[in-house]
Amino acid sequence: MKRFTIILFLPVIMMLHSSCNGLMDIEPENSMTYYNFFKTEQDFEGIMRGAYETYRGAYEYSTPRAISGEIMDECDHYLTKALRILDATTINSDVTACSWYSYYQAITQAMMVIENIDKADLPKERHDYWLGQALFYKALCYFEIVRDWGDCPYVATSYKVEPLARKPWNEILDIAISDMKQATTLLDVWNNLTDASGNKVTTKQIPGKEAAYAMLAHMYAWEGSLLNNNDTLQKAIDAATWVIEKGGFTLAADPEEVCTKLLLGKHPESIFELEVVYTDLLWMDVYIDEELYYQSYPIEPNSTPGDIAWKDMKIKAERVLKMYKEGDKRRDAYFYKPAEMIDVEETEGWALMQRRRDIVEDKTWSSPSMWFQNFAGNVIRTRLADILLLRAECYAKLGKDDLAKSDLDRVRDRAGAARYTAAEGSIYRAVFEEREKELLLERHRWYDMVRTGYWKTDMTEEYARLTDQDVEDGALYLPVHYLAFNSNKLMRQTRYWLKRQ
Numbered sequence: 001m002k003r004f005t006i007i008l009f010l011p012v013i014m015m016l017h018s019s020c021n022g023l024m025d026i027e028p029e030n031s032m033t034y035y036n037f038f039k040t041e042q043d044f045e046g047i048m049r050g051a052y053e054t055y056r057g058a059y060e061y062s063t064p065r066a067i068s069g070e071i072m073d074e075c076d077h078y079l080t081k082a083l084r085i086l087d088a089t090t091i092n093s094d095v096t097a098c099s100w101y102s103y104y105q106a107i108t109q110a111m112m113v114i115e116n117i118d119k120a121d122l123p124k125e126r127h128d129y130w131l132g133q134a135l136f137y138k139a140l141c142y143f144e145i146v147r148d149w150g151d152c153p154y155v156a157t158s159y160k161v162e163p164l165a166r167k168p169w170n171e172i173l174d175i176a177i178s179d180m181k182q183a184t185t186l187l188d189v190w191n192n193l194t195d196a197s198g199n200k201v202t203t204k205q206i207p208g209k210e211a212a213y214a215m216l217a218h219m220y221a222w223e224g225s226l227l228n229n230n231d232t233l234q235k236a237i238d239a240a241t242w243v244i245e246k247g248g249f250t251l252a253a254d255p256e257e258v259c260t261k262l263l264l265g266k267h268p269e270s271i272f273e274l275e276v277v278y279t280d281l282l283w284m285d286v287y288i289d290e291e292l293y294y295q296s297y298p299i300e301p302n303s304t305p306g307d308i309a310w311k312d313m314k315i316k317a318e319r320v321l322k323m324y325k326e327g328d329k330r331r332d333a334y335f336y337k338p339a340e341m342i343d344v345e346e347t348e349g350w351a352l353m354q355r356r357r358d359i360v361e362d363k364t365w366s367s368p369s370m371w372f373q374n375f376a377g378n379v380i381r382t383r384l385a386d387i388l389l390l391r392a393e394c395y396a397k398l399g400k401d402d403l404a405k406s407d408l409d410r411v412r413d414r415a416g417a418a419r420y421t422a423a424e425g426s427i428y429r430a431v432f433e434e435r436e437k438e439l440l441l442e443r444h445r446w447y448d449m450v451r452t453g454y455w456k457t458d459m460t461e462e463y464a465r466l467t468d469q470d471v472e473d474g475a476l477y478l479p480v481h482y483l484a485f486n487s488n489k490l491m492r493q494t495r496y497w498l499k500r501q
Contacts, residue, residue: 038116041196044130051109051137052205056274058102058144059288059379064091065148065478067290069446069459071436073319073350077293077312086462088500092479093493099481100149103141110138111158129193132186136207136215139179143219146173147447150477150494153484165490170223177219183212189248203275204266204378210247211272213239214382221390225397225451233394240391243271249384251414255333260357265378271387274379290441291375295353298336301361302369306346317341317351323437328417330437355441380442385411389435393452396428404431411438428452450476470496 037043068083075081079097082090091098113134117127145152146169153164154172187193190208193201204211217239224232243249250268252258258269265273276288293313297303308314320338324331331338336352343349356375363371392407404427409419411434424430432452436445449455455463455476466475479497493501 038112038120040120041122041126041130044113044117044120045196047109047112048130048133048137051106051134054102054106054109055137055141056205056276056288056379058106059274064097066443066446067293069449069455070290070313070441070443071315071319071323071445072294072313073316074314075312080313084460084462086466086475088497092497092501093482093485095479096481098478099483100145100152101481101483103145104155107138107141107155108158110134110141111155114138115158126196128186129188132183132212133206135179135186136183136212139176139183139219140215142172142176142179143215143222146176147222147450148478149480150474153491163488163490166492170227173219173223177216177223180212180216180219183207184209184216187212191248202266204270204273205275207272210243210249211382213242213247214271214387217243217387217390218382221394222447222451224394230398233397236394237391237398240387240394243387244384244391247271247384251384251410253414255330255415259333259355262383263356263377263380264358265380267383269384270378270380271383272381274381276376276378288379289356289375289377290443291353291356294441295356295375297352299354299357299359299375301359301372304346305341305344305352308347308350308352314350315353316349317347318349320351323433325417328415328437330415330417330440334440385414385438386435386442386444389431389438392431393428393435393448396426396431401427404428408434429454473499 038047064077064079064083067077068080075084078090079095081087111134113130117131117134120127122130142152142154150169151166152169152172154167154175155164187207187209190201190204190206190210193206193208195201195206201208207215217236220232220236220239223229224234224236249271252262252267252269261267262269265275274288294311294315296307296311297305300307317335317338320331320335321342324334324338334353334355336354338351341347341349341351356377358376359372360374360376361371362373365371388407388411392404395401395404395407405420408427408431412419415438420427420430432448432454435448439445446455449458456466457464463475473496474494475496477494477496479501480491480493485491485493
């Protein structure tokens with residue numbers, strides 16, 4: 001009989017692959033076991049709340065992989081900089097930020113629901129709701145792992161501890177896709193969701209059918225692009241089309257609304273997001289939103305234009321003007337007077353970002369100069385503009401340029417930008433650049449580069465020099481953290497990093 005309190009820590013056990021049968025055979029005083037704990041909706045809600053929080057927490061201690069791919073002309077953040085130049089001395093198996101632990105922890109929590117949902121006497125509607133939630137997060141976490149580490153272990157149960165080898169990434173992704181497809185059939189649309197107490201769900205961190213289809217579109221697009229499988233790309237288009245046509249989402253009126261309302265969360269354009277509750281001091285000053293790396297004046301109180309020099313990541317104003325052409329409203333919505341910053345001595349030509357307009361303050365400090373803690377808002381994991389441009393990318397990949405143009409122009413129209421013409425060149429390239437502009441700092445660009453192959457030209461010189469063998473060896477993935485090797489003779493390091501350590 002396996003003790004429930006021990007099971008809660010199984011993600012740690014899985015990472016260490018240690019033997020602890022003695023501990024797991026101890027019966028607790030209240031006889032609450034893994035097999036008889038789950039009886040009510042509240043029991044499942046408690047476990048899933050843990051999965052929600054664990055996944056959200058992964059963004060606080062997120063890997064440098066996504067951040068490293070953002071647009072920047074200077075980077076002083078040591079891990080991000082190291083990954084951008086493929087510095088194997090800094091990026092190695094000892095780096096905590098390169099651990100997949102949090103994702104496997106959330107997977108284990110989700111699997112506890114999946115394994116026990118049939119033991120509880122729940123109405124079918126509530127059974128399907130919790131099973132759909134669990135399958136969604138299990139699939140999503142495996143997708144995150146596959147994108148950052150490639151091949152990885154597949155944990156078949158939440159309670160069995162055994163050495164596990166890495167499986168090919170596409171096999172893992174196929175399982176995740178199957179789970180996410182099932183979630184699309186089990187979950188109701190978000191507006192109809194209710195919690196265990198019958199209250200309407202108000203956070204978009206709890207996914208509905210729309211979020212499941214949106215993430216399914218991303219999964220298919222990833223697999224179809226990397227394997228050059230047109231049938232899978234069409235499935236990505238089909239999933240995206242469901243979101244676009246049946247999801248009930250609407251684009252924000254203009255880029256200003258993106259900054260002032262959408263990024264705060266719960267906006268009609270947002271599909272799935274991570275709720276950040278800044279009243280909890282835990283989230284006061286974390287880098288869960290990437291703007292904190294870039295942004296200061298004019299949004300941060302008591303700041304000056306010259307403070308941009310102290311930010312970890314910076315973009316030249318000259319680049320901003322080239323990215324966002326005259327008339328594109330994102331130029332002056334996302335950045336503060338970029339045309340005036342090119343030759344300003346105080347800013348050294350750096351652009352002053354202002355995407356997030358609201359701030360978080362802790363007024364318990366005696367001095368107002370210390371009140372500022374962060375820029376407010378939720379993490380927008382996916383939104384309608386993302387799905388429109390993802391579908392456009394897949395259309396372009398399949399040679400359906402007219403359909404790609406329709407989706408591309410819909411996003412450009414909202415921004416006030418000129419519509420696409422053949423004079424721009426490849427529409428596939430145009431869609432990639434539109435995603436750069438529209439989804440700036442929303443953790444998409446690195447994965448966009450991998451999907452499209454533009455990492456060869458749009459990352460850094462170090463990536464441009466990678467050979468085909470380097471890529472086959474895993475240069476585009478992170479090294480596996482050393483804890484995954486403890487008591488696990490089957491674990492293997494990614495070859496690219498192993499050769500350099």
